[in-house]
Amino acid sequence: MNPPSLRIRRATVDDRAALKTLWASMRLSPDDLEKHLTEFQVVENSDGEVVGAIGIQISKQHARLHSEGYSDFGIADAARQLFWERIQTLASNHGVFRVWTQESSPFWKSFGFQPPATEVLARLPAGWKNETAAGWLTLQLKNEEVITATLDNEFAQFVAAGKKDADRVSEKARIIKTVITVIGFAIGFLSIGLAIYLFIHRQPFAR
Numbered sequence: 001m002n003p004p005s006l007r008i009r010r011a012t013v014d015d016r017a018a019l020k021t022l023w024a025s026m027r028l029s030p031d032d033l034e035k036h037l038t039e040f041q042v043v044e045n046s047d048g049e050v051v052g053a054i055g056i057q058i059s060k061q062h063a064r065l066h067s068e069g070y071s072d073f074g075i076a077d078a079a080r081q082l083f084w085e086r087i088q089t090l091a092s093n094h095g096v097f098r099v100w101t102q103e104s105s106p107f108w109k110s111f112g113f114q115p116p117a118t119e120v121l122a123r124l125p126a127g128w129k130n131e132t133a134a135g136w137l138t139l140q141l142k143n144e145e146v147i148t149a150t151l152d153n154e155f156a157q158f159v160a161a162g163k164k165d166a167d168r169v170s171e172k173a174r175i176i177k178t179v180i181t182v183i184g185f186a187i188g189f190l191s192i193g194l195a196i197y198l199f200i201h202r203q204p205f206a207r
Contacts, residue, residue, distance in 0.1 A: 005045055005046035006043055006044070006045065006075060006078055006079060006082060007043065007044045008041055008042070008043050008079075008082045008083060008085075008086050009041070009042060009044070010038070010040070010041055010042075011037055011038065011039075011040035011041065011042045011053065013037065015037070015040075015042055015050055015053075016034065016037060018042075018049070018050040019033070019034075019037065019040065019050065019053055020034060021071075022050065022052075022069050022070075022071055023067065023069060025069070026067075026069035028067055028069065033055070033067055036055060036057070039055045039056055039057050040053045040054065040055050040056070040067075041053065041054055041056060041083060041086055043075070043079040043082065043083070045072070045075070050071075051070060051071050051072045051075060052068075052069065052070040052071070052075065052076065052079045053067075053068070053069055054066075054067065054068040054069075054083050054103075055067045055068075056087060056090060057128075058090070058094050058096060059125040059128070060125065061095060061096055062096060062098050062099075062100060062123075062124075062125050062128075063087070063090070063091055063096045063098075063099045063100070064099070064100045064101065064125075064128055065087065065099065065100070065101035065103055065108075066101065066102065066103070068103050068105070076105075076107075077107055080105070080107050080108075084111060087099065088141075096141060096142075097140065097142045098123070098138055098139065098140050098141060098142075099113075099138065099139045099141060100124060100128065100136060100137070100138045101113060101136075101137050101138075102135045102136055102137070103137075108137060109137065111139065113137035113138060113139045114137060114138065114139070115136065115137060115138075116136055116137075116138040120138060121136060121138075124136070
């Protein structure tokens, strides 16, 4: 059960000092992580103190959990439960298909994170491949192949429907052009006929 005193929220600039202290205690790089401060979710205790944090980086349909740390590891598992709920909400809001992490806590494996197969690891966003190659875990939230195939099919149907609409418009334009041409010729013939009629039946000028 999650302690009711814990609260999860997004990190703000006011958390900079607390986070830098936390990162340093975890032997992470405070200066590097400070540049990514807005990626972090923090957990507060009942006194409003930041006692843990985790980074959530999103790249298209992928999310990465990184730089997890706690000043009080007694609340770590409870905090992870709350973090996971927030992660799922963020993933849903951003259309994330797959979550990645190099965090080694067994707790993440209990949520279903597993080492990726070679073909799955190939989907890792390019910007994250500069990280240490070993130790990746991943969890698929949505079936990428099914969703991609569905989107491709819907796009193909949209294109086909657009082509049909364009063909109908083109056909209507052709018919209108033909009608206008016929009317133009009819008016032209009538004008010529009227001119000939007037020429034949013109009255001589009175002297």
